[in-house]
Amino acid sequence: MAPGLPTAMDRPHFIGIGGAGMSGIAKILAQRGAKVAGSDAKESATAEALRALGATVHIGHAAEHLADDATCVVVSSAIRADNPELARAAELGVPVVHRSDALARLMDGLRPIAVAGTHGKTTTTSMLAVSLSELGLTPSYAIGGDLDAPGSNALHGAGEIFVAEADESDRSFHKYAPEVAIVLNVELDHHANYASMDEIYESFETFAGRIVPGGTLVITADHEGARELTRRLAGSVRTVTYGESADADVKILSVTAQGLKSEVVVLLDGVELTFTVSVPGRHYAHNAVAALAAGVALGIPAAELAPALAAYTGVKRRLQLKGEAAGVQVIDSYAHHPTEMTADLEAMRAAADGGGRILVVFQPHLFSRTQELGKEMGQSLTLADASVVLDIYPAREDPIPGVTSELIIEAARAAGADVTPVHDKDEVPETVAGMAKPGDLVLTMGAGDVTDLGPKILHRLAQK
Structure with missing residues (x-):
């Protein structure tokens, strides 16, 4: 069974509760029994979905929105220092917790899969959440986008697996300690926080260094940035590569377009495996193979996981x-x-x-x-x-x-x-x-x- 509430997070207040990352954490806490409250700049379907779970959601930011009995205030890197609710938290002495720390605490005691990379995180995390659910493994998950309805970006599941999107933009993915980490690609982005590729590499090296002993890094063999990261890690962590490159551990033999779907053939442990990806494009086929390799690293049979991946039919946007x-x-x-x-x-x-x-x-x-x-x-x-x-x-x-x-x-x-x-x-x-x-x-x-x-x-x- 999944653990209960982390200490001091039974009455959290979220500033910017309607955001993709923030709302997911709030949803999981509400499902675990926390008295969740928060504020957002505008009304939204996500706010309504949170209210349906019992959360109190204020529109607009004001000091009086922070209840006197709040046990912590959760913020993201987007919250400015002059936010009135943040100022009120300082007056009351309420601890301020970054979104990534809150998510890390939700994963305590579980088997986390953390999905990182410059592109494709939301899709790959969603593919894992859907396929693992299809297999009856009831994972918990926190995704940066909605699957099929407002508020469907997160779930508190009864199983032992927790799938999370790991955001490199502000280095917050350094907070996680995954059993399996996925790196989909490594490119220069988020220019306000990273000045060079060397800084990007250092950040991803730190993330990979957080993998628990005996854990696995799943990383593409097809992108030069990822290959350079693999070289820099130099065997410091068990690594499984995937892609179309000849030296990939999980080799993609073909991706065949079939309208808005793709047929994918991979070679894994000497066995050819064919499965369908229900979204179009080579990029998404690669995401599915990353999900497959991660699930196998966690001990899920490839022959079961591959067909379950077809249950993923997309994520909003x-x-x-x-x-x-x-x-x-x-x-x-x-x-x-x-x-x-x-x-x-x-x-x-x-x-x-x-x-x-x-x-x-x-x-x-x-x-x-x-x-x-x-x-x-x-x-x-x-x-x-x-x-x-x-x-x-x-x-x-x-x-x-x-x-x-x-x-x-x-x-x-x-x-x-x-x-x-x-x-x-x-x-x-x-x-x-x-x-x-x-x-x-x-x-x-x-x-x-x-x-x-x-x-x-x-x-x-x-x-x-």
Whole structure:
């Protein structure tokens, strides 16, 4: 059986409780019997899902939202020092706990699988959560996205396995002590926190060093950054590699597109294994093989886990079909890094039926990321037939002088892409409706509020 509540977390207060990572921890604590409370900037379906579990969720941030009997305040790196609830916690002497520390404590006494990497964490964590549940292992899990409904990003399960997304962006994944760790890829990102690849490597080395004695690192053999990390670790931890490279321990022999699915053939311990991945694209097939290798490292038979992986049918915002109107499918993509953008566009190209065009509505995410990777983002858009590029979604960042979406647009046009800048999001549905033809695929792409445009585009297409 899974353990109960960690000490001093029976009455937690979450600042930013509606966030993907924060809401998952709050949900698990509520399911374990904690009296959960918190606040968020705006109302949401996630807030309602938490209330349905008995949590108290305030909208807006105010000192009076923090109850006098709160045993701790949980924060993420996005919470600013001048938050009034944080100030009130200091006045009351209430301990402040970082989100990663709270999650680490939830994993105590269990068999954790921690999924790390620059891209693919949410998908791979979700694949493991779904497939392990399909096998009746009732895992606990904390994911950075919803599976099929608001609030479905986390679960307190009765089993001994805990699957968690491990975030490298603020080095918080150094807090975990997994039995199995997955590293999907290693690239330079999160430029506000990492100044160089050396800093990235050092951070991932620390993460790998947290694997418990006798545990396993599952890491791709196909990406140079991951191979360099493997070289740096130099046998300090038991390592299982996967991928299409000839020297991979779990070798991917083929990935065959079948519409919005893929058939994957792997060679594992000398035995060929064929299974279906119910989402399109080579990138997602690799994620599934990483999940397979991790499960096997934990002692789950490959012949049982492989078919169970087909039960995963997607997570919100990861190539999620939003609907179809006027013969045009609208799909939502969370891709915001050039590697992710390229992977999703290649997947859509392979899945397009009858030669339909790929149209992208791209919203850059973060000024710092655009400053460093704007050229590469623009080059990724050459894989689309036409793109609409919005202004930068700032999230937690303040503007950087001279950094706008024009950096992406210029790079895209220089590489031969057809790009239309649109500064007012309300104009996007009309713009897309004027571009789209029956058989086309429209991708709303980015980590910001571009996702809200999908239903509006569908509504406008339906009027054609």
